[in-house]
Amino acid sequence: MAAQAVLRSSAPARLLSGSFYIRKGVLASWQHYQSRRPFSNEKVLVELDESTVMKMKNPPVNSLSLDVLTEFSISLEKLEIDRGCRGVILTSAFPKIFSAGLDITEMCGKSAEHYAAFWRAVQEMWLKLYGSNMVTIAAINGSSPAGGCLMAMCCDYRIMADNPKFAIGLNETQLGIVAPFWFKETMVNTVGNRVTEQSLQLGQMYPAPDALKIGLVDKLVTEEKVQSTAVAAMSQWLAVPDHARQITKSIMRKPTIDNLVKHREADINNFVSFITKDSIQKSLQVYMDRLKQKK
Ligand SMILES: CCCCC/C=C\C/C=C\C=C\CC(=O)SCCNC(=O)CCNC(=O)[C@H](O)C(C)(C)COP(=O)(O)OP(=O)(O)OC[C@H]1O[C@@H](n2cnc3c(N)ncnc32)[C@H](O)[C@@H]1OP(=O)(O)O
Helix, strand or coil: CHHHHHHHCCCHHHHHCCHHHHHHHHHHHHHHHHHCCCECCCCEEEEECCCEEEEECCCCCCCECHHHHHHHHHHHHHHHCCCCCCEEEEEECCCEECCCCECHHHHCCCCHHHHHHHHHHHHHHHHHHHCCCCEEEEEECEEEECHHHHHHHHCCEEEEECCCCCEEECCHHHHCCCCCHHHHHHHHHHHCHHHHHHHHHHCCCEEHHHHHHCCCCCEEECHHHHHHHHHHHHHHHHCCCHHHHHHHHHHHHHHHHHHHHHCHHHHHHHHHHHHCCHHHHHHHHHHHHHHHHCC
């Protein structure tokens, strides 16, 4: 029930409305007492050290299942209303994998109701992360296809491990599926229209050095330095006055966020009717079988 309540709230309220600050004020003392402790979630760890760090921990590859997405949205919401938290670093608890993207098993052989709930949770994660008032920095310590790339693109700044074996991109067409308009818009806002058009059609995955070249990530450092570099970048971002940075972020992102909010239900219906097609189910199955056979 709690999860559902959070999933129904909408992120733009955080980034775009003044009422957020009133809410923050009212909750401040309670929040201060409550939230300066690490959260003990199962699949999304929140560590409150030098910087606040959210670590995805869903073995083996941090696929984004309904559970993970729900936990992620709840954790982010908690941080969002915590006055003591102005920024969050998003990373993976596993070396070599940031996130394998959406959990393909959530999109195979399930009911229409399940697909609708799953897609709503994907949207909610995006609304909360892309619409966050906090400074968000992705510490990309491994490969990051599709939904993993989307999460990274939602952040304000991306640091990736400098290893050509790690790749990032929206590879949906390689699975026989289509990146929805708001994935596309997030990528356009990150790397521009021309690169997005080509990347999306080809379902292109970029090895880290190429990702830097096209601006999909902002900085490459050795694997060991990803997190410390993120902490250093966070101090730089937090040196800017919050109100000015937040309003600027809102000006940049509001049209994209509004577009999904306006078409949210239609987008869920589109997803359900697309994913329930026999041909799409077959494509996903073939892709999964190939993944399993590659060993
Ligand atoms: C016109 C209207 C349009 C409307 C919109 C319609 C549709 C939009 C729909 C969906 C959008 C989806 C976005 C996505 O995110 S789809 C997911 C894409 N992800 C991938 O392609 C990643 C696939 N995985 C990999 O490439 C590798 O696994 C990876 C590089 C991440 C790691 O490699 P590694 O060698 O370390 O590990 P593996 O042996 O490959 O995997 C281990 C284990 O994990 C399973 N697995 C991997 N990825 C996923 C996944 N995304 N979901 C579920 N399971 C996954 C893999 O099968 C292995 O399982 P097992 O063999 O150990 O059982």
